[in-house]
Amino acid sequence: MTTTTSLPERAGRRCQNVVNPLHSTVYFSPDLAAEFAALGVEDPGAAYFVGRAAAMGAVGPGTVTATFYNFKHDLIARHIPQIWSVASPEQVLAARLRAADSTLRRLLGDATVESPxxxxxxxxxxxxxxxxxxxxxxxxxxxxxxxxxxxxxxxxxxxxxxxxxxxxxxxxxxxxxxxxxxxxxxxxxxxxxxxxxxxxxxxxxxxxxxxxxxxxxxxxxxxxxxxxxxxxxxxxxxxxxxxxxxxxxxxxxxxxxxxxxxxxxxxxxxxxxxxxxxxxxxxxxxxxxx
Incomplete structure (x- = not known):
């Protein structure tokens, strides 16, 4: 891709700093916990791992440790890969999207969610x-x-x-x-x-x-x-x-x-x-x- 125009210093960082949190809301949402509990994923410690790693498929703990970087491997290995026998990555991704929908509607309101x-x-x-x-x-x-x-x-x-x-x-x-x-x-x-x-x-x-x-x-x-x-x-x-x-x-x-x-x-x-x-x-x- 070619550059369309030069950016002010750190404009990308400032943009990312306010875009990213809306994605992250789902990991702290009771809606996600409820969706995952319905799948049989009831340990809150597993929710972030499975919710974020599911896009990669039923990966093992080593892959999650490598890509998440700052979690202790022992903690990840307590949940991965066992959790994939409880809920498939496809089920997890669908549940995460449902939780994103309900979370954003609850936090922002329908008028904002449906706004131009x-x-x-x-x-x-x-x-x-x-x-x-x-x-x-x-x-x-x-x-x-x-x-x-x-x-x-x-x-x-x-x-x-x-x-x-x-x-x-x-x-x-x-x-x-x-x-x-x-x-x-x-x-x-x-x-x-x-x-x-x-x-x-x-x-x-x-x-x-x-x-x-x-x-x-x-x-x-x-x-x-x-x-x-x-x-x-x-x-x-x-x-x-x-x-x-x-x-x-x-x-x-x-x-x-x-x-x-x-x-x-x-x-x-x-x-x-x-x-x-x-x-x-x-x-x-x-x-x-x-």
Whole structure:
């Protein structure tokens, strides 16, 4: 795809930062838990793994660990692949889409879901995905093989999923190149004040407090964390460089969309995401340091 126009600095990142949350609402939704429980998936710890991994098919724990990056493998292996004998990937994907429908209607209201603005956002986001690439992006590539839903709000949710996974796959490349393993990535993100609280991360990612503290010590030895657990100047630079590298690897969809339409998608997505957050879409532990 050719670049349609140059973008303001970090315009793609700003757009992604407000598009992505609307996709993520489903993983915190009681609607998804209810849909999965009806399939026999009742452990809340399994919901995120199966919901996000199902696009890849009935994969094993190694594939999920590799593509999710910051979860402890032992936690994943407690659920995968056993869960596929309870619910097939096809059943999981259908349940996830139903949950996305009910979640967005509950958080945003039918008027917003069925509005011209939602249809416009879907068109813009889907057009951005035309420039996404599959190579070395397993989660994006798997989701790109799924059909685009007909309803505009679900088409927008699907496009948000594609944009999220495209950026996320690139971010893992950046983390690997920076020499951060999954736990170190979590520790530095939390230390940046932009990550979730440590207690929430430990409860959901499978790591122990002792493992977290050992990772902190290793990062201190590398000069990335200070004695209080905050980022040093070198640590700040590493996190900034990570995001810049991720931006570079993720620039194609936003360059393809063009500056004016990126700005418009950002405007629309900001309104949707702010409404979802105000409606209680996310746990408060997601926002704040240790």
């Amino acid at each position: 603005e939602m249809a416009e956002a879907a068109r813009l986001a889907l057009r951005a995905t035309e420039a996404c690439t599959r190579h070395a992006r397993p989660l994006f590539a798997a989701h790109a093989d799924l059909p685009v839903p007909d309803a505009p709000h679900l088409a927008y949710w699907h496009a948000a999923t594609l944009l999220r996974e495209h950026r996320g796959d690139g971010h893992l490349v950046a983390l690997l190149d920076a020499g951060l393993d999954g736990l170190e990535a979590l520790v530095t993100h939390t230390a940046s004040d932009r990550g979730a609280e440590r207690s929430w991360v430990l409860a959901t990612r499978g790591w122990t407090l002792e493992e977290w503290q050992a990772a902190e010590e290793g990062l201190r030895e590398r000069g990335l964390l200070d004695a209080a657990g905050g980022l040093t100047e070198a640590g700040d630079k590493l996190r900034a460089d990570l995001e810049d590298t991720t931006d570079r690897l993720d620039r194609a969809p936003y360059e393809h969309l063009g500056a004016a339409d990126v700005a418009r998608l950002t405007e629309l997505a900001t309104g949707f995401t702010q409404a979802a957050v105000a409606a209680g879409a996310f746990p408060k532990e997601l926002f704040g340091k240790r």
